[in-house]
Amino acid sequence: VYDDVLSVGLPEGTQIVGFADDVVLTATGCNPRQAAEEARRAISVVQRWMEEHSLSLALEKTEMVMVSSMRLGHPRIPVRVVDRTLWSQRSLCYLGVQIEDHLSWNPHVRHITNKAATVLGALQFMLRNHGGPSSTRRRILASVATSIMRYASPVWWKATKLKCNRRLLNRVHRQAAKGVASAFRTVKYECVILVAGMPPIIGLIEEDYRCHERKRTTGGTSKDIRKEERAETFRRWQRSWDDSANRTGASRFVRWTHRVLPEVEPWVNRKHGLVNFHMSQILTGHGFFREYLWLKKFTQTPDCTQCPGVVESVNHAFFECPGFSDVRERLLGPVTADTLQEHLLHSQDRWNQIQVVAKTITTELQTRWRRANVDSDHF
Numbered sequence: 001v002y003d004d005v006l007s008v009g010l011p012e013g014t015q016i017v018g019f020a021d022d023v024v025l026t027a028t029g030c031n032p033r034q035a036a037e038e039a040r041r042a043i044s045v046v047q048r049w050m051e052e053h054s055l056s057l058a059l060e061k062t063e064m065v066m067v068s069s070m071r072l073g074h075p076r077i078p079v080r081v082v083d084r085t086l087w088s089q090r091s092l093c094y095l096g097v098q099i100e101d102h103l104s105w106n107p108h109v110r111h112i113t114n115k116a117a118t119v120l121g122a123l124q125f126m127l128r129n130h131g132g133p134s135s136t137r138r139r140i141l142a143s144v145a146t147s148i149m150r151y152a153s154p155v156w157w158k159a160t161k162l163k164c165n166r167r168l169l170n171r172v173h174r175q176a177a178k179g180v181a182s183a184f185r186t187v188k189y190e191c192v193i194l195v196a197g198m199p200p201i202i203g204l205i206e207e208d209y210r211c212h213e214r215k216r217t218t219g220g221t222s223k224d225i226r227k228e229e230r231a232e233t234f235r236r237w238q239r240s241w242d243d244s245a246n247r248t249g250a251s252r253f254v255r256w257t258h259r260v261l262p263e264v265e266p267w268v269n270r271k272h273g274l275v276n277f278h279m280s281q282i283l284t285g286h287g288f289f290r291e292y293l294w295l296k297k298f299t300q301t302p303d304c305t306q307c308p309g310v311v312e313s314v315n316h317a318f319f320e321c322p323g324f325s326d327v328r329e330r331l332l333g334p335v336t337a338d339t340l341q342e343h344l345l346h347s348q349d350r351w352n353q354i355q356v357v358a359k360t361i362t363t364e365l366q367t368r369w370r371r372a373n374v375d376s377d378h379f
């Protein structure tokens with residue numbers, strides 16, 4: 001019976017849509033007064049229909065928002081329904097989407113990013129009490145946060161054109177990716193999502209919109225459309241990854257991560273290899289390397305403690321420092337920075353060997369760093 005209300009004859013310029021028992025009535029007008037009058041007429045039609053079917057409107061749950069492009073805001077015009085007066089609000093929430101009176105989607109983006117951050121925080125806390133989240137568990141957490149942010153995105157995706165909204169979305173997404181990649185909190189967004197294997201949130205939202213549009217206009221199966229559009233997302237991601245590493249002024253760490261992980265798609269779609277805390281340091285350069293510690297003002301000099309006059313970059317520690325030649329000769333073999341990705345993707349065995357080298361070296365550097373700090377405490 002309830003569905004019939006959706007097909008009730010309404011005055012021209014008004015429209016009714018509904019989902020479950022949540023119904024939206026829209027009325028348009030050249031000015032606020034006219035729109036309000038249209039709304040009032042449409043509501044009385046619905047009201048009459050309800051009465052005929054022995055139903056009643058839950059007026060206490062009825063809300064109204066006047067949407068316009070009037071810069072100075074619109075006059076508050078009341079709409080009288082039975083014995084109640086509805087006043088226009090700044091925004092209302094329909095099916096989880098915040099609709100604001102100037103169709104700015106910023107309140108919605110704020111709402112979903114807060115929600116995703118809260119969920120992420122709560123789940124991280126709960127899992128910590130169960131022996132700490134593994135990379136797989138953290139991946140699930142991240143996907144929960146990502147789905148919260150992508151919800152109904154074809155409706156509001158244009159919000160991502162604004163820098164302030166992109167920043168809000170990227171901040172929460174970065175938080176999620178940092179957990180998956182076990183990375184230092186200082187790692188840049190573009191690096192941490194790649195190491196975590198998580199496509200950029202803005203790219204995913206644009207992909208959702210493209211899928212939605214194609215389904216709406218051309219038909220075709222959702223699965224095929226999604227597959228093609230995902231391929232497009234990867235092409236765009238690759239382009240922007242290359243750009244961020246090649247642009248003048250790119251940080252040494254972004255260039256490093258790009259050097260060791262130049263190819264986005266095979267890395268993200270690999271079937272083996274979980275990145276842990278040690279591997280993540282090698283891939284990002286943010287770790288217990290003296291160059292990084294020095295840049296962050298944790299040490300006096302960037303030089304390697306074993307090789308006077310040589311900067312201890314991640315490249316030096318992992319590929320060059322004679323102090324680690326033992327483990328390197330045993331397990332790393334011919335791998336260089338430029339072939340690291342190829343070797344990591346080769347097989348689980350190869351991955352594991354490289355991971356042992358990463359663990360040996362970063363653990364030793366961490367121990368040295370801790371020892372140096374304990375010593376300096378005595379002075």
Ligand SMILES: [Zn+2]
Pocket residue numbers: 304305306307310312316320321322323
């Ligand atoms: Zn050295």
